[in-house]
Amino acid sequence: MRPNYPFNCWYVAATSGEVGEDFLARRLLDVPVLLYRRSTGEVVAMEDRCIHRAFPLSAGRRDGDRVVCGYHGFSYEPDGCLAHVPSQENLPPGARVRTYPIFEKAPFVWIWLGEPGAAALRPPPRVPWYGDGTGWASTDEVLKVGANYLLLQEHYLDLTDVFVMHPEVVPPDIDVLPALDEVEVSERSVSYSRSMPPSRLAPWEADVTGLPEDTLATRREEGRFVTPALHVQHYSIDLDDGSAHELLRIQGFTPETPDSTHVFLQMARTYAKDDERVADFLRTMFHDWALRDSVVLEAIQSRLGDRGEPRRDINVKADRAAVRARRIAMDMVDDESGSFVLNWKL
Ligand code: FES
Known part of the structure; x- marks a missing residue:
């Protein structure tokens, strides 16, 4: 049975204050998602599932901006590309974990879990009632x-x-x-x-x-x-x-x-x-x-x-x-x- 929510829609994944250096694991639209903030401040969203044996990446650790799986130690760049496999030198070509478009405008961090190419066509709704100078x-x-x-x-x-x-x-x-x-x-x-x-x-x-x-x-x-x-x-x-x-x-x-x-x-x-x-x-x-x-x-x-x-x-x-x-x-x-x-x- 298909769920009754559209995937091609921006949803709030978290508030800005919830996402920091530590991993935040959250199920969104029944998809396990890992959120964290890079050293530059941008929010990363990736599927919370290692491509090797499906271990939750949120149970691993950070190495700089990389995510290191807590099972066999595969590590991933913030764009999802597999960066390192401890047990071998070569990487399986094209191996990557899925990542998702993010748009942050306080107080919300928005995520797009639908067709990746469609995200840019529909900007997230405006929420202009937050912060200094807004009158609210x-x-x-x-x-x-x-x-x-x-x-x-x-x-x-x-x-x-x-x-x-x-x-x-x-x-x-x-x-x-x-x-x-x-x-x-x-x-x-x-x-x-x-x-x-x-x-x-x-x-x-x-x-x-x-x-x-x-x-x-x-x-x-x-x-x-x-x-x-x-x-x-x-x-x-x-x-x-x-x-x-x-x-x-x-x-x-x-x-x-x-x-x-x-x-x-x-x-x-x-x-x-x-x-x-x-x-x-x-x-x-x-x-x-x-x-x-x-x-x-x-x-x-x-x-x-x-x-x-x-x-x-x-x-x-x-x-x-x-x-x-x-x-x-x-x-x-x-x-x-x-x-x-x-x-x-x-
Ligand atoms: S399950 Fe992640 S490295 Fe094996």
């Missing part, structure tokens, strides 16, 4: 969820669950989330937007913005399936004087296996940018939020049974964006040649 202050975190990546994409494209799962975050004068204003679909992305009527602030909103709880404000919420690998949600508290307090939840969803997903979470805000207390508050709040979501998504995954079992869901209006996103992802999977994926998995 950020926190980030890496999580893992025992559920298929599309369950996560769908979950965050329909936030009507908040009344049941996270009622404490809902502004006090909002009883029901208004219908989506708009669902916009392009060939590879889906976005939705929703406006909420004026309401006083929820306690968390008052806490992070420093505004009194009886402040009346409207809210704009936008969610975007940027690619199968990236979801961006925008939440803005808009005041009568025209000012806005904006919050972004940026999530890289990278399948670890067909049934589990790495989540690379970045929270960015335009307010209280130098306030560590607010940063800690939001980090904790969204960490707890993600954990509660994980419990539900893992329970759903456990009900889906075999990976090939067809879905039997019915959809309602609030699912519009999620349904379109799933269709885009599945179209991308269908577009990829079966032979490529089959070869790849051998």
